[in-house]
Amino acid sequence: MNRSRFPCCATLRPWLFAAACGALLPAVEAKAVLGAGADTVQTDQARFKGVRKQSANGTMTTHEISLPDGSSIKEYVNASGIVFAVSWRTRLKPDLEALLGAQYAAHAAAQGAPSGVAASKRMRSIRTADLVVHQAGRMNAFGGLAYVPTLVPVGIDAETLR
Amino acid sequence: MLKPCARLFGSVLLVLAICAGCGGGSSSSTTYSGGGLGPGSVGTTVSLTTPTGINTTEVVVDSGPTGFSLGAANIPYVTVSVCAINSSNCVTIDHVFLDTGSYGLRVLKSSVASLSLPALTLAANAQFNTPGGTAVECYPFVLGGIWGPLAQADVKIAGETASAIPIQLIDDTASATLAVPADCLAAAGGSVFNSAASLQANGILGIGMMPYDCGLSCTSPLNYAGFHIQYYVCPDTVTANCRPAAVTTDQQTQNPVVHFVSNDNNPQPDNNGTILSLPALPVLGAGVATGRLVFGIGTRSNNQIAPAAKIIMADSNPSSPSYLYFTTSLGSTSFPDSYIDSGSNAFFFNDPSISQACQSSSGSATMGGWYCPPGAASVARNATMSDVLGNTAPVAFAIANADLLFSASSTAFSDLGGSISQAPQTFVWGLSFFFGRSVYTSIWGQALATNGPWNAF
Structure with missing residues (x-):
């Protein structure tokens, strides 16, 4: 008996609807930010309408975007000026397509493989050589981390970013 | 039947x-x-x-x-x-x-x-x-x-x-x-x-x-x-x-x-939280387990909080990275994103010392999966929950081999666990935790002797 998989067979038809109804929602603006230049942090700040705080510690610079409801998005920039990781603690579920930028396609592709513990709807993860994405939590307390392993500065354990 | x-x-x-x-x-x-x-x-x-x-x-x-x-x-x-x-x-x-x-x-x-x-x-x-x-x-x-x-x-x-x-x-x-x-x-x-x-x-x-x-x-x-x-x-x-x-x-x-x-017009409405009580289970689980859901906390004689119950607050500061979470310590490892949740179906936490070499029940090692410690013996663990107010609660629990559990024609398990090694700061005290306990869930903003949000057990 397979108890480990959460069935997801109901989704094919709605994707067709999505194609038909894509005009409903505001288009995603310029693709920020993971794997792109540090200037895209400001794109995200404008998109989230948040306040940005910046701190540096030698091998990386951390930009934290804080929102009035307490939500926070952190973007981590390496010495080459590239965003190598993004983490979030938010009330609403963040739009990963905007947050992951060009990396989102890889995320979407890897999502097809169900997790072995998918009977919980409260955690989700993908791990490939080029992209790691962890998502966890529940309504009002979504959290997650995405990073590009090859861009992580030496001496930083990306898994501990929070 | x-x-x-x-x-x-x-x-x-x-x-x-x-x-x-x-x-x-x-x-x-x-x-x-x-x-x-x-x-x-x-x-x-x-x-x-x-x-x-x-x-x-x-x-x-x-x-x-x-x-x-x-x-x-x-x-x-x-x-x-x-x-x-x-x-x-x-x-x-x-x-x-x-x-x-x-x-x-x-x-x-x-x-x-x-x-x-x-x-x-x-x-x-x-x-x-x-x-x-x-x-x-x-x-x-x-x-x-x-x-x-x-x-x-x-x-x-x-x-x-x-x-x-x-x-x-x-x-x-x-x-x-x-x-x-x-x-x-x-x-x-x-x-x-x-x-x-x-x-x-x-x-x-x-x-x-x-x-x-x-x-x-x-x-x-x-x-x-x-x-x-x-x-x-x-x-x-x-x-x-x-x-x-x-x-x-x-x-x-x-x-x-x-x-x-x-509908008995109790002087206090049972509107401030719940208690979920599930029975203790045998090692290999139960085909069916039944328990009780109780409405209200301290609102009538059958839902008074037990004197020995431990209260663990969820962090109520929206600007805190631990908002709505508490911390679990297991050995030298700390899990700052911990929560108690009947909607997750096992203990989910990362412990690399427990084997995930399951044969029949879960996905690949890279995606995480159930724990399958070798043999018939469960692995015992002692954890401590702690909250922002300094309250602590020790919890002893066990992880059994998921292959063994799922071969037993059971649907209820107190010792089922898995790894979410992908999210190393998370410890989900899912339904496995509820067996053999009464778990209280307060509702934030409602009238309570101790204001929510908290769990107790």
Whole structure:
């Protein structure tokens, strides 16, 4: 008996609807930010309408975007000026397509493989050589981390970013 | 075969009890039943039958409703009645997933079609330039989501009634009234749950620590910038005409418990939290486990908080990275994103010293999976929960070999665990934790001797 998989067979038809109804929602603006230049942090700040705080510690610079409801998005920039990781603690579920930028396609592709513990709807993860994405939590307390392993500065354990 | 009959009988009794309280006149009630136990559910039944009373109902952990053919593990279900407002016109729904990690009642639209429930309508909003129409919600889980309109209904469980509250109707009809918007599909990661099979249940009863399911973030559509849209207003049946909506907290899907009034007019309403009591289980689990869901904390004699109970607060500072979490320590490892959740079906935490070399039950090593310590012996662990106020609670638990557990024709396990090594700061005290305990879940903002949000056990 397979108890480990959460069935997801109901989704094919709605994707067709999505194609038909894509005009409903505001288009995603310029693709920020993971794997792109540090200037895209400001794109995200404008998109989230948040306040940005910046701190540096030698091998990386951390930009934290804080929102009035307490939500926070952190973007981590390496010495080459590239965003190598993004983490979030938010009330609403963040739009990963905007947050992951060009990396989102890889995320979407890897999502097809169900997790072995998918009977919980409260955690989700993908791990490939080029992209790691962890998502966890529940309504009002979504959290997650995405990073590009090859861009992580030496001496930083990306898994501990929070 | 005893158990299905017993449960069906229980449903009939519940219907009779509800109708007995409805005064004179004719009444109609139907039972929407998911049927009996699936073939996987042979084995022992372990039952906890107390406490009893008007504010209590049975919780069953079994193989789930008909339509979910894979067999469920560690999913708690209750029976809920949904009624037209202020009427005895009710539908009783079994196998509703009892979830302390979400807020609000969500049921399949087809199951309550006979009630013709009024839609929750929103007025046109000049400030945000949105039309009037029906409130429709895209409720996001980390994995998957639920799409459907809000309706107003009376919700009755045991001898408690929440009158005229917003609930979500999961659109499971053959031709959905409103196609799922692209942003909702993206929020759900492509997995929109719209059937008993995909939900593993006939609905979800969210009785977590919040009184409603979104809060202030959904009171302005401008807040959705950068996030997925949770509430829409739809003026007609064309999805393209739906707009991100402003909904007050009162218009959001409501935690029914907050609105409960008991039909014995207890001086204090049982509206400030819940207690979930499940029996201790044998090592290899139980075919079926039954326990009790109790409404109210300290509101009457059967729900007083035990003197020895340990309270662990959830962090209530929205600006804290640990908001709504507490910390678990296991050896030298700290898990700052810890929570207690009947809606997760095992202990989920990362412990590299426990083997994940399962043979039959889970995915690949890179994706994480169940724990399978070698042999028949369980692995014992001692953890400590701690909160922002300095409260601590030691918890001893065990992890058994998942292959062994799943070969035993059981559906309820107190020693099932898995790794979410992918999210190393997370420790989910899922349903495995609830067996052999009474777990209290307070509701934030409600009157309590100790203000929420907290769990106790």
